Amino acid sequence: MPAALEVEAKGMRTSQFDVHRIREDFPILKQQVHGRPLVYLDSAATSQKPQVVIDAIKSYYAEQNANVHRGVHYLSQLATREYEDARVKIQRFINAAETHEIIYTRGATEGINLVAQSYGRKFVHEGDEIIISAMEHHSNIVPWQMLCEQNRAKLRVIPINDDGELLIEEFARMLNRNVKIVAVTHLSNALGTIVPVKRIIELAHSQDVPVLLDGAQAAPHLKVDVRELDCDFYAFSGHKMCGPTGIGVLYGKSHWLESMPPVLGGGDMISSVTFEKTTYNSLPYKFEAGTPNIEGAIGLGVAVDYLNSVGLDRIAAYEHELLDYATEVIGAIPGVKIVGAAREKSCVLSFTVDGIHPHDIGTVLDQEGIAVRAGHHCAQPVMKRFDVPATARASLAFYNTKEEIDALAVGVQKAIEVFS
Amino acid sequence: MAELNELYQQVILDHNKKPRNFKRLETANREQEGYNPLCGDQITLYLLMEGDVIKDVGFQGSGCAISKASASMMTAAVKGKTRDEAEVMFDEFHRMVKGDLDAESEQNHLGRLKIFAGVREYPARVKCASLSWHTLRAAIEQKGEGHGEFVTTEAEHRQD
Numbered sequence: 001m002p003a004a005l006e007v008e009a010k011g012m013r014t015s016q017f018d019v020h021r022i023r024e025d026f027p028i029l030k031q032q033v034h035g036r037p038l039v040y041l042d043s044a045a046t047s048q049k050p051q052v053v054i055d056a057i058k059s060y061y062a063e064q065n066a067n068v069h070r071g072v073h074y075l076s077q078l079a080t081r082e083y084e085d086a087r088v089k090i091q092r093f094i095n096a097a098e099t100h101e102i103i104y105t106r107g108a109t110e111g112i113n114l115v116a117q118s119y120g121r122k123f124v125h126e127g128d129e130i131i132i133s134a135m136e137h138h139s140n141i142v143p144w145q146m147l148c149e150q151n152r153a154k155l156r157v158i159p160i161n162d163d164g165e166l167l168i169e170e171f172a173r174m175l176n177r178n179v180k181i182v183a184v185t186h187l188s189n190a191l192g193t194i195v196p197v198k199r200i201i202e203l204a205h206s207q208d209v210p211v212l213l214d215g216a217q218a219a220p221h222l223k224v225d226v227r228e229l230d231c232d233f234y235a236f237s238g239h240k241m242c243g244p245t246g247i248g249v250l251y252g253k254s255h256w257l258e259s260m261p262p263v264l265g266g267g268d269m270i271s272s273v274t275f276e277k278t279t280y281n282s283l284p285y286k287f288e289a290g291t292p293n294i295e296g297a298i299g300l301g302v303a304v305d306y307l308n309s310v311g312l313d314r315i316a317a318y319e320h321e322l323l324d325y326a327t328e329v330i331g332a333i334p335g336v337k338i339v340g341a342a343r344e345k346s347c348v349l350s351f352t353v354d355g356i357h358p359h360d361i362g363t364v365l366d367q368e369g370i371a372v373r374a375g376h377h378c379a380q381p382v383m384k385r386f387d388v389p390a391t392a393r394a395s396l397a398f399y400n401t402k403e404e405i406d407a408l409a410v411g412v413q414k415a416i417e418v419f420s
Numbered sequence: 421m422a423e424l425n426e427l428y429q430q431v432i433l434d435h436n437k438k439p440r441n442f443k444r445l446e447t448a449n450r451e452q453e454g455y456n457p458l459c460g461d462q463i464t465l466y467l468l469m470e471g472d473v474i475k476d477v478g479f480q481g482s483g484c485a486i487s488k489a490s491a492s493m494m495t496a497a498v499k500g501k502t503r504d505e506a507e508v509m510f511d512e513f514h515r516m517v518k519g520d521l522d523a524e525s526e527q528n529h530l531g532r533l534k535i536f537a538g539v540r541e542y543p544a545r546v547k548c549a550s551l552s553w554h555t556l557r558a559a560i561e562q563k564g565e566g567h568g569e570f571v572t573t574e575a576e577h578r579q580d
Contacts, residue, residue: 357484359459360428363542367424375459389460389482418428419436419485 036369044395086301111235111250186218191340192348243303247296435489445478454555491552
């Protein structure tokens with residue numbers, strides 16, 4: 001039983017989060033890097049994995065491996081059941097109405113591309129408009145640019161203010177009957193801004209425009225309820241939420257997915273094939289051509305169980321506390337500027353230090369065993385907006401501690417000393 | 421912290437703070453932009469070529485300490501050299517930062533540039549050190565006078 005479950009079961013420390021018990025679940029956190037205890041502050045790039053997820057992948061290959069949806073034999077049925085059970089877990093995790101609204105993908109990027117290519121092929125024509133925001137990850141920019149180029153549509157960008165908050169009034173003004181879809185992030189990977197997506201969805205829906213949310217960052221940190229949000233599509237990645245890489249999910253409302261053409265053709269996505277005509281399979285299989293990432297899906301299902309056992313509400317509350325602490329401690333270091341000061345923020349601390357390039361900060365911190373990201377975070381337009389070539393980014397998760405934030409502060413001071 | 425000192429040697433820190441030839445060269449007859457998409461480092465290199473000789477060189481741009489110091493020291497090293505000499509230096513420099521050339525025991529023409537040998541311990545920083553050199557090579561290879569298309573360090577991925 002994971003530590004978190006035991007804690008819950010014994011009803012102890014319900015208000016206080018026992019992060020040291022949680023850390024026991026993550027074997028990688030015990031290791032040393034360059035002779036120092038690992039301080040992993042790069043969870044926005046990818047999260048670490050609890051032992052239960054690692055075990056699930058291992059036991060899948062050791063005990064269950066077979067192709068899904070094909071065999072009459074025992075192992076195939078077992079693998080199929082595990083694979084489909086995971087889909088149900090994910091459905092419940094985001095409160096989707098139907099299991100078939102959960103499409104397995106390789107990750108958020110593939111989910112967004114799927115909608116751009118499939119929805120786009122059917123519904124976006126010359127002169128139409130697609131709206132994104134100024135704080136998108138490249139994966140929620142480029143697929144739409146590609147679509148715009150193919151279909152001669154126009155890409156429009158919701159501006160943000162100096163704190164990294166989206167200008168809702170501007171967005172409201174941008175909506176018109178040519179807009180065919182709005183695609184925005186739920187939680188910015190570069191700034192940590194929690195976007196008021198509910199308001200965006202209400203405004204878009206008032207003009208009958210569907211909304212896709214890039215949930216790659218939000219899924220592990222915020223409680224996501226797709227029905228309460230009323231979003232039309234929600235794309236996220238397994239590896240950022242304690243699951244394996246190479247698996248992700250696209251949620252789509254049934255009526256949209258039904259009306260959209262498949263993007264990849266092949267096995268599993270058909271119900272009958274002749275050389276004259278192929279009939280496509282029903283949802284979700286219409287969008288899942290070829291042998292899927294079976295162990296990834298099973299691993300993601302276990303990751304969902306794990307996150308549920310800790311509790312997304314408790315995770316969010318603890319991470320909020322941790323971010324406040326980090327903002328205070330790192331922000332107080334002379335020469336440090338924090339990039340992104342939205343009122344609603346989660347888990348991301350992007351910063352610059354006067355006179356030191358983020359890449360150099362990253363190297364100095366690495367020598368201290370501290371893993372941060374340094375660069376443009378696949379969000380070059382965001383860097384341009386804030387007029388910085390790059391930032392250093394510490395991104396937090398519920399397995400991080402205040403002591404690790406203190407270590408980060410010491411490391412940043414050290415970088416300042418080296419370059420003074 | 422011995423390793424860190426080996427990477428960020430005093431000379432490198434000094435060139436980072438006070439880069440040499442950090443200017444737009446008004447007399448330049450070649451201009452070349454280089455870009456490292458990984459970290460956003462950007463450099464514009466100005467060359468005055470007379471025949472095969474690099475008569476003068478300057479650069480501008482933004483980047484980390486390693487890329488800035490490397491560009492600064494490169495400009496000092498290649499001034500007055502022929503294109504073939506510069507090419508040899510690039511090759512040796514590149515092999516050194518990747519750990520394929522031991523500048524202490526093997527013969528080379530690197531001189532003061534040997535100070536970048538510490539980069540070999542930091543594979544992620546090889547691109548930073550070699551951005552200015554890739555840019556120089558592209559500038560030299562430009563056909564005639566003018567402004568070349570920008571180069572990136574992305575080929576490093578495949579080489580490493």
